[in-house]
Amino acid sequence: MKETGKLIGPFKQLLTMQHLPLKGALKDSELEIIADAGIFIQDGKISVVGDFQGLREALGNDVEIIELNGDFVAMPGFIDCHTHIAFGGSRANDFAMRNAGSSYLEIAEAGGGIWSTVQHTRACSQEELKALTLRRADALLRQGITTVEVKSGYGLKVEEELKTLRAIKEANKSTYVDLISTCLAAHMHPKDHKGTPEDYLYEMGEKLFPILKEEKLTNRIDAFVEKSAFSAEQILPYYKKAKEMGFDLTVHADQFSTSGSKLAVELAAVSADHLEASTEDEITLLAGSEVIPVALPAASLGIGCEFTPARRLLDAGASLAIATDWNPGSAPMGKLIESASILATMQKLSNAELFAAITFRAAKALNLDDRGRLMEGKLADFVIYQTDNYQNITYLQGGLQPKAVWKNGIEVFVNEN
Numbered sequence: 001m002k003e004t005g006k007l008i009g010p011f012k013q014l015l016t017m018q019h020l021p022l023k024g025a026l027k028d029s030e031l032e033i034i035a036d037a038g039i040f041i042q043d044g045k046i047s048v049v050g051d052f053q054g055l056r057e058a059l060g061n062d063v064e065i066i067e068l069n070g071d072f073v074a075m076p077g078f079i080d081c082h083t084h085i086a087f088g089g090s091r092a093n094d095f096a097m098r099n100a101g102s103s104y105l106e107i108a109e110a111g112g113g114i115w116s117t118v119q120h121t122r123a124c125s126q127e128e129l130k131a132l133t134l135r136r137a138d139a140l141l142r143q144g145i146t147t148v149e150v151k152s153g154y155g156l157k158v159e160e161e162l163k164t165l166r167a168i169k170e171a172n173k174s175t176y177v178d179l180i181s182t183c184l185a186a187h188m189h190p191k192d193h194k195g196t197p198e199d200y201l202y203e204m205g206e207k208l209f210p211i212l213k214e215e216k217l218t219n220r221i222d223a224f225v226e227k228s229a230f231s232a233e234q235i236l237p238y239y240k241k242a243k244e245m246g247f248d249l250t251v252h253a254d255q256f257s258t259s260g261s262k263l264a265v266e267l268a269a270v271s272a273d274h275l276e277a278s279t280e281d282e283i284t285l286l287a288g289s290e291v292i293p294v295a296l297p298a299a300s301l302g303i304g305c306e307f308t309p310a311r312r313l314l315d316a317g318a319s320l321a322i323a324t325d326w327n328p329g330s331a332p333m334g335k336l337i338e339s340a341s342i343l344a345t346m347q348k349l350s351n352a353e354l355f356a357a358i359t360f361r362a363a364k365a366l367n368l369d370d371r372g373r374l375m376e377g378k379l380a381d382f383v384i385y386q387t388d389n390y391q392n393i394t395y396l397q398g399g400l401q402p403k404a405v406w407k408n409g410i411e412v413f414v415n416e417n
Helices: 052-059 092-099 104-109 114-122 126-141 158-172 197-214 232-244 260-266 280-287 297-303 310-315 336-347 351-357 360-365
Strands: 006-015 033-042 045-051 064-067 073-076 078-080 145-151 178-186 220-223 248-253 271-274 292-295 382-385 404-407 410-414
Touching: 006 052, 033 052, 045 052, 078 336, 078 360, 092 104, 114 158, 126 145, 126 158, 158 178, 158 197, 178 197, 197 232, 220 232, 232 248, 232 260, 248 260, 260 271, 260 280, 280 310, 292 360, 297 336, 310 336, 336 351, 351 360
Parallel strands: 006 064, 006 073, 078 145, 145 178, 178 220, 220 248, 248 271, 271 292
Antiparallel strands: 006 033, 033 045, 073 382, 382 404, 404 410
């Protein structure tokens, strides 16, 4: 039996993100913007969006009315489809050394790099990792982000990867945000592993994968395909085993050198993330596939490299998602609108392209089809801004903060400022 439901509005502008394609360039004129709009919610899902007064009259007195006073804009809850927020420690010294001219190797020799975070994360208990993950998830929620992907990858031992993924699973039970876990055991060949990279990957596939399925810790497998981590040839058997076991695949691809995106296309991965080094060949391959390219502009800002060729990807007919890549090494910012707005400035992305990249296109990068648009049947996940013009969200590059965030039809955050 359905609940009576609640009607919220009126919104000066409501961006539904309906009727927009999954792939290709978008113009702002294609955005569906409903004026004086309302959202009618039942059982945590959107039942109707439309004219607030019209809905109020049609629904009668049997619904809860939440009437807003002032100018407000509503749009789908944002989706951060690539993060590493389950980690311990800090890499502030890495950032300082990098900006002072030190190389990746010099930073690693000074005790920094991914291995530094591995050591700090291993030193955390499962409960401590859960608490750290929750704290960062809450920071994302306050930005209007209602779904967050979270990777492991700082354990790099069977028991340590399990600890991280169990911490993420427990954190998911204690937050309003939906935490979507991903196993990134193939982040690098750990320094303390006695054997070849191939031996390590075989061990993870044989020992870790079955437990992931048994405990339902994740349905997603990721790997860092790069010269400093694993080559496409080394990682292929690992990915093939994951695919045979029914996992969705995603790839850290083309960050510093190419080969990862080609592998993502060959394996029909859900997404290929990073792509800063992608050339026209890789762009053409991705555009001709169903793989979702994911840009991570905060990583480009963090390490001072080129941005993902977002404009060329879209113009070639590819999709595009944008995520924070929140991690302690290359992307400590953890700010979605800020980094996405900077990418839009540098790559000349329309507001429609930016918002699609952090809503329904980002949902597709996580293989989710129940969110990312404000329309009948989708989760009632939405973010509310106190403004009369949705363009101010990107214009102010993160300076305009959400007034409220709704998740599954419940108001879970209110900005009292």
